[in-house]
Amino acid sequence: MTIGAEDSLTTLETNKPLSESVLWRAQRSYFERVGIDAWRDATVPHYVTCNPTLAHAMAQVVLGFLRDCHAGEARAGSEPFHVLELGAGSGRFAFLFLRVLAELREVMGWSHVPIRYVMSDFTESNLRFWRAHPALRPFVTAGLLDFALVDVERMDSTLELLESKTMLGAGSLGRPLTVIANYVFDGVAQDAFFIEKGQLSECLFTVATETPELDLSAANVLTRLRLASSRRAVHPDYYPEPELNGLLRGYTDRLDGGSVLFPAPALRCLEKLSALASGSLFLLSADKGHLDEASLALEVDPQVTVHGSFSLPVNYHAFQQWFLRKGGEHICADHRQSSLVVAAFILGAPARGMPEARLAYHLAFNGPSPDGFFRLRQGLEAHYEMLEFEQLLAHVRLSRYDARILGDCLPAFSQKMTTLSAQERVALAQAIGRAWANYFHIGESRDLAFAFAACLYQLGEPASALALFEESLALYGEDPRTLWNLAMCLFALGRSEDAARSLVKAGESFPLLHAHIGLLPKSG
Known part of the structure; x- marks a missing residue:
């Protein structure tokens, strides 16, 4: 977001304190627009x-x-x-x-x-x-x-x-x-100060854009803004509140060189x-x-x-x-x-x-902390397929049954599916149930209900799989692949008439499904 000397830009504002910058109006407009x-x-x-x-x-x-x-x-x-x-x-x-x-x-x-x-x-x-x-x-x-x-x-x-x-x-x-x-x-809006040799200066910002008459509520508006900074000497009694000025004086007395962000609105x-x-x-x-x-x-x-x-x-x-x-x-x-x-x-x-x-x-x-676990997950996620079943399951449990982490681990679990013992199958099915209970849907494209349901079907749990395929239909609509897989669960549960109705509905949307046998995958 830095202004370069070669840029040909339209200036939106000049030498404003950071907390008064147009950046914050653009920030608010972004969240109000996209929700x-x-x-x-x-x-x-x-x-x-x-x-x-x-x-x-x-x-x-x-x-x-x-x-x-x-x-x-x-x-x-x-x-x-x-x-x-x-x-x-x-x-x-x-x-x-x-x-x-x-x-x-x-x-x-x-x-x-x-x-x-x-x-x-x-x-x-x-x-x-x-x-x-x-x-x-x-x-x-x-x-x-x-x-x-x-x-x-x-x-x-x-x-x-x-x-x-x-x-x-x-x-x-x-x-x-x-x-x-x-x-x-x-x-949240902050101020910025620069301290050098006991002198307090406020950091002032000039904001410019390559787009004349830029609408601050437009998509990706923040990527189109450019910043340049300058400084102006100020007295440590900068704010109306003595408590905030006391904090500023402390920084002025103890620091020498560099900028300090100051969260006055938050305080x-x-x-x-x-x-x-x-x-x-x-x-x-x-x-x-x-x-x-x-x-x-x-x-x-x-x-x-x-x-x-x-x-x-x-x-x-x-x-x-x-x-x-x-x-x-x-x-x-x-x-x-x-x-x-x-x-x-x-x-x-x-x-x-x-x-x-x-x-x-x-x-x-x-x-052991959430911060440490987050870093560990970053290192592990590219190598899930190298972990043994119990190691993968331990990772999911240590995440406290994080639905996202279990979803990321599913391909590695699927590779091991044919070698799992009955006890391991039960343990994985239970983990899926607990992870789904932790899932909060906000409308993202990744259909975890479908992915979890497909895994449960492979584990020999058609009733649990059926419930999650139904969740997938409720959240993402009547996808023919979901309807077909739901029918497979119904057949496994002896509900042939319900299964047939689901197959007919799936075939109406995608006739080529009639040539398929078994579960259908769903990407995305």
């Missing part, structure tokens, strides 16, 4: 924060914090603990988190403790998608899930919960508010969220970014990454300092997290401290 399609076609990366491994780890930490709070209460109240997810995006993380939450509450005998998970985003189309999604309705019916329109950059002082029709304002919550923010703060949002619970806030966030001050100023200019939308590294050190200055605490990993930084921040900790939250975080993120 759930941003994740459906994988244009916006989300798998690393929307998988069962991370959901399980975060659910353990959140439950640890809630146990700490509950143990410190004089008496149990009927008000629910609120868990607010900012920028819930595709909805996959929320679905997985809620599944784990329900499971762990049952295991620990905590089903009687009321918890309300709130999915939020600034895009109304995303909320409509979630509220209509059949996989989320059981959680809504159980009173476990609600929805809210929340704009991190333009956070209001009130929060309306759409299902329960509850309006939250300052001091509304008698229990601490938990906030989850995954891949959120990297896409203002947290200030308003903490006010809902009279200053009691637990933030659990996963993103790309920096936790230590030494790594902040390694870049001369902020590095913008474009992927449909765009993102910048998160200055988690600023979050840490903001919480500490307000008397809060933080929890972070004891090692460098290479692909995903996961950190916790607390305001108004329970009087007894947070032993449960700290223990849960330690077990989830120090040593």
